Amino acid sequence: MKTNSNMKNQSSDGMKQILKMLFQDYKWHLLFVIIGILGSALATVKGTLFIQTLIDDYIIPLTTAESPDFGPLLQALTKIACIYLIGIICAYMYNRIMVNVGQGTMKKVRIRLFTHMESLPIKYFDTHAHGDIMSVYTNDTDTLRQFIGISLPQLLNSFISIVSVFISMVMLNIPLTILTVAMVVIMLVSTRVIAGKSGKYFGKQQADLGAVNGYIEEMMSGQKVVKVFCHEEESIAQFRKKNEELRASAEKANGYANILMPVIVQLGNVSYVFCAIAGGILALNGYTGLTIGALISFLTLNKSFNQPFGQISQQINSVIMAQAGINRIFEVLNETPEVDEGYVTLVNAKKAEDGTLTESDHHTGIWAWKHFHKADNTTTYTELRGDIVFEDVDFGYTDEKMVLHNINLYAHEGQKIAFVGSTGAGKTTITNLINRFYDIQRGTIRYDGINIGKIQKADLRSSLGIVLQDTHLFTGTVMDNIRYGRLDATDEECMAAAKLANADKFIEHLPDGYDTMLSGDGASLSQGQRQLLAIARAAVADPPVLILDEATSSIDTRTEELVQRGMDQLMKGRTTFVIAHRLSTVKNSDCIMVLEQGHIIERGSHDDLIAEKGKYYQLYTGGMQEN
C-alpha cells in the first residue's frame, strides 16, 4: 500500500491539471453530464424501490380484493415507465455528451503536446530517446483516453449512485445504514490491500516488460550478428529467463486484480445477510419502528449500495495506470520551450538610388534586417548579404565541458568555407551554432554585422538553407516536399528548383511525377534521390547562406557526381559552409578549416594548406603515406 500512496502523492499534480482542464473547458457539458447521471441513477433507485411497493401496495391488495381493479396498478406502471424513460434519456444524454468531452479533451491534449513539442529546443530531442517521446503520444495518451472515456464516467456514476442510495437508506433506517456502511468500510479496506498488492506487481510487471522489451530490441537489431555467430541457443536461453520473470510478475498482478471483484461481491452478500438478520431482529421486536415492508426495501437498497463499490474497485488499476501516463504527458508539457529574445527581424526592402533602404510591404527580392535601437529610439535597415563572423567562440553542450574552443572565422558574402576533420572534431557543432540550435557560452557570432542573439530565431533560420546528411522527407507529394522550403512557391518555381538540383530527371520517372506520394520518410526513394530532393528543397527557399552537412556522404560515385553538380549550382552566389570528407567537395573552397578536438588547427586555401604540410596535408596524402 505504501508504494500506492507514494505514487498518488507524486502524481496528483498531473491528475489535478487534467481535471482542472476538464472542468474549465467543459463546465456546461459536465453540468449536463452530472444532471444526466443523477437522472439515470435516480431512475434506477426509484425502479428498485418500486418493486417493493409493487408487491406491498398493489399486488397484495389485489389478491385480497373481491373484484380486482387493475386501474391503479396500470397507473402506477405508467408513472414508473415515464420515470424509466427519463432515466434512459438521461443515460443517453450523459453518455453522448461524455463522448465529446472525452474526445475533445484528447484532442486538446494532443494539440497541446504537439505544439509544445514543436517549440522545444533541439537539445530536448538530442537528449531524449525518440521512442520515449513517441510513447507519450501513443501509450500515455491511450491510458488517458481510457481514463476519461471509461473510468471517469464510471466513477462519477458510482459516486452518484452511492450518494442517492445512501440518502434513501438513511431515510429508511439509521442503524441498518450504519451496519451497511461498516461493511462497506471492510470492503474498501480489502480493496486497498488487494489493489495495493496488484499495484505492486503491476509495477514489477511494467519493469519486467521493459526489460523484455529492451532485450528484444537489442537482439532483434543485432539478429544478423546472432546468426553469423550461431548464437541462437544462448539468445533463447537469456530470453527465456527474462520472459519467465515477466510471466511470474504478470501472473501475480493479474491474479490479484482478478480476485478483487469476487471478494467485493461476496462481502456485499455477507453485508446483505447481516442486514437481513439484524433487520429481522429489529423488525420482529418492533425496535426503531422498522416495518417489514421497509426492511425488504432496505435490503434491496443494500444491494444497490454495494454494487457501485464493485465497479469502483474494477477501475482502480486503470486509474493508477492513467496517473502514470498523465504524469509523463505533463513532464513533456512542463519542458521549457526554446526562448527567443531576438527583436531584429527580416523584412522586404526597397533600395533608393542613394543606396538607403526602406521597408516594403511586398516581395522585392531584396531583404533587410530591421533593427530597432532602444537607446535612441531609431530603426535602421541593413541589407541581407550573408556575411558571417565568429569571434572567439567557445561552446559546450554543458557548461562544464567545452567542445569548441576559441573559434574565429570570417565568411564573406558568396564565399565557400569548408570544415574538415575527424568525427567528433566539432564540424557539425559549428553549423548548429549559426542557426542557434544551440547557444554559445562565450564570444559572438555576427550575421551581416548583427549579433545573432538579437535576431529573431525564425527570421535567422529562414535566411539559412540547410542540407543534412540524413535527409528527412515528410508524408506528402514530391511537390509538397520541395515546397517545404518556401510554402508560397508556385509549381513552376518548385520544378525550377528541382531542375537546378538535378532532381527533375528522376522525379519525372516516378509513377506520378511531381504528384507521387511519399510516405515513411520517403522510403521508396534511394538515398541519393532523397538527397537531391533535400537540395531542391533548399533551392526553392533561396537563402543567402547555405549549410551543407555531409550532404553527399553515403552516395555512390555516379550519383554523387549528379548531386555535386546540383549543389554547385545551388552554391553559386551564396555564402556556403560545407562539411565533407570527400576532397572534391572541399578543394575549391575559399577557405578550409581543419578542426581537431574543437580547435581550428589550420586554415587557408587548398594550395596554402598543402604547402603548409600540416594535418591537412597528412589527411590528404594519408592513404598513400602508410603504404
Next chain:
Amino acid sequence: MLKTLVQQIRQYKKASLLTMFFAMLEVFMEIAIPLLMASIIDNGIAKGNLSHVYLYGVIMLLTACVSLSCGYLAGKFAATASTGFAANLRDAMYVNIQTFSFANIDKYSTPGLVTRLTTDVTNVQNAYQMIIRMCIRAPFSLILALIMAISISPQISMVFAVAIVFLTICLGTIIYKAMPVFNSVFKKYDDLNASVQENITGIRVVKSFVREEHENTKFETAVENLYKMFVKAESYLSFNNPAMMAAMYGCILAISWFGANFIVKGRLTTGELTSLFTYVMSILMSLMMLSMAFVMITISMASAKRIAEVIQEKADLVSPDNAIDTVEDGRVEFHHVNFSYKKDSRNYVLSDINFAVKSGETIGIIGGTGSAKSSLVNLISRLYDVSEGSVFVGGKDVREYDLETLRNQVAVVLQKNELFSGTILENLRWGNEHATEEECIAACKAACADEFIERFPRKYHTYIEQGGSNVSGGQKQRLCIARALLKNPKVLILDDSTSAVDTATDANIRRAFLEQIPGTTKFIIAQRVSSIQEADRIIVMDNGKIDAIGTHEELVANNDIYREIYEGQTKGGGDFDEN
C-alpha cells in the same frame, strides 16, 4: 491462424480448463444466492420467522464463502493461464525468429517485431483471459437464469425472449455500425502517430525551415479529423447503456404487469416474482458481457494475426539432412552464380559470378555503392541462398554443410555490426564461448583492439552499453574483428569493417592477419584502395558483375574503374575519413 495460437496454450490447458470450471461453479452460486435471498424475505422476514432467517443466513454465508473460493480460484487460474499463454506466445515467436534466415529478417523491421512480442501479445493475453473467464460463464449463466425463469413461469419468461431479441438487435447494430468506423479510426490514429514520428526525427528540418506553425496547422487538422471520427464511432457506443437500460426496464414493467395478473389468478407467488426480477439482471448482464467479449476479441484479432504470422514464418534456409560437419579448408569457388533478394525475380543483384580462391589467399573487393560487394560475400557463409549456380567452400557446395559448422568456419564481420550489452570479454566470447582470457587478449592484439582496451579502467571487464554506444566507431569495429578472429575460422570476411579505423591501424591489422592466420582465406571489402592494394588479388565489382580480377598493378594498368577509384583517392579525391 487460431490453431497456431491455440497450440501455444501447451502446459496451461489445465489452468484454462480449471478457470472455466470454477467460473461455472461461481455461476451456480450466483444463481443460488438470489434464491436464498428470496427465501430469507418470503419465508423468514415476511412471516416473522427469525430462525428461518438465521438458518438461511448461515446457508447464504456458506454459499458466499464457496462462491468466493470459486471466484478466487477462477481468478487465479485465469491469471496463470493467460499470462502463461502470453509467455508461450513470446517464447514461440522468439524461438522461431532465431531460426530466421537473413531474408526472413529483412522482411520484418525491428520495431515491428518488438511490437508483436510486446503489445500484440498483451492484447491477446487480455482477450484470452476474457474468453476463459467470460465466454463459458456468460452463456452458462444466461442459460441457467433462463431455465430458472422458465421453471417459475414459462409464460412470463417470454418477456425475456423479447428482451434478448431486442438487445441482440441493438447491440448487433451498434457493433455493426461502430466497428468499421473504429477500424478506420485506428488507421487514422496510426497515420497521426506516424506524422508525430516524422516530426521527431525530422525536427532539425522543421526548425531549419521555421515550419513549426505549418506543422502545427497540419497536425491540428489531422487531430480535428480524428476527433470527428472518434466522436462518430463512440456516439454509436453511447447507445449501449440506454439500450441495456431500456431492455431492463421493459422487462421490469412487463414482469410487474403480467406478474400482478398471475399472482391475482394464484399462478405465481410474490417470492417467485422477486426471483424473476433478479434473473432480469443476470440475463441482461450476461448478454452485455458477451457483446463486450465479442468486441474485445474482434479488436485483438489483428494482434493475433500478426503473432501467428511470426510463428508461422518458415525459415527459408535450413541445414540439410546428413549435413557435412567439417570444412576441409578455406577454398572458395563461385560457379555461375546469379542472385536476387526476391525469390523468383530475374532482376539479379549479382549475375554470372565466377571465380575460385585458393586456401590462404587474401582477396580484396572494391566497387561503388550498390555494386553488390556485400551481397557477394554474404553468399559464402550462406546468409542468403543463390538463385542460380553454386558457391563452394572447402570444395563442397555450401548447401551441403550444417549451417552452424559453415558459419563457424566462415567468419563474417558485418558492415552493420553490433556489440551487445555485457563486458568486453563476454562480447568477445560470442566468437568462442570457451576462449580463455589469454586467447581473447591475443585476438584483441591482432585486431589492434588491445591498446585501447588496456586504457579503460576496467580493461577487459569494461561494460559495453547496448549497441556499443560507449565505444567509438573505430573501437567497435576492432572489437568486432577480434570477436570474429576468436572463431579461428578457415575463411574470414571483412565487410568494410575498418572504415572507421585510421589507415595506420588498418595496416597493422592486415599485417597481423598475414603473420598470425596465414592459412585463413581472407576477403576484404573496402572503400579505400590502401586497404586492399596488397591483397593477392582484387575483385572489382560494378553493378552486380565482376568487372575485373587481378593484382593492384595489373588493375591500375588495365582496369578503368579501378584506376579511376585509385586516382580519385590519390590525386584530388582524397578521403578525409574519420580517423
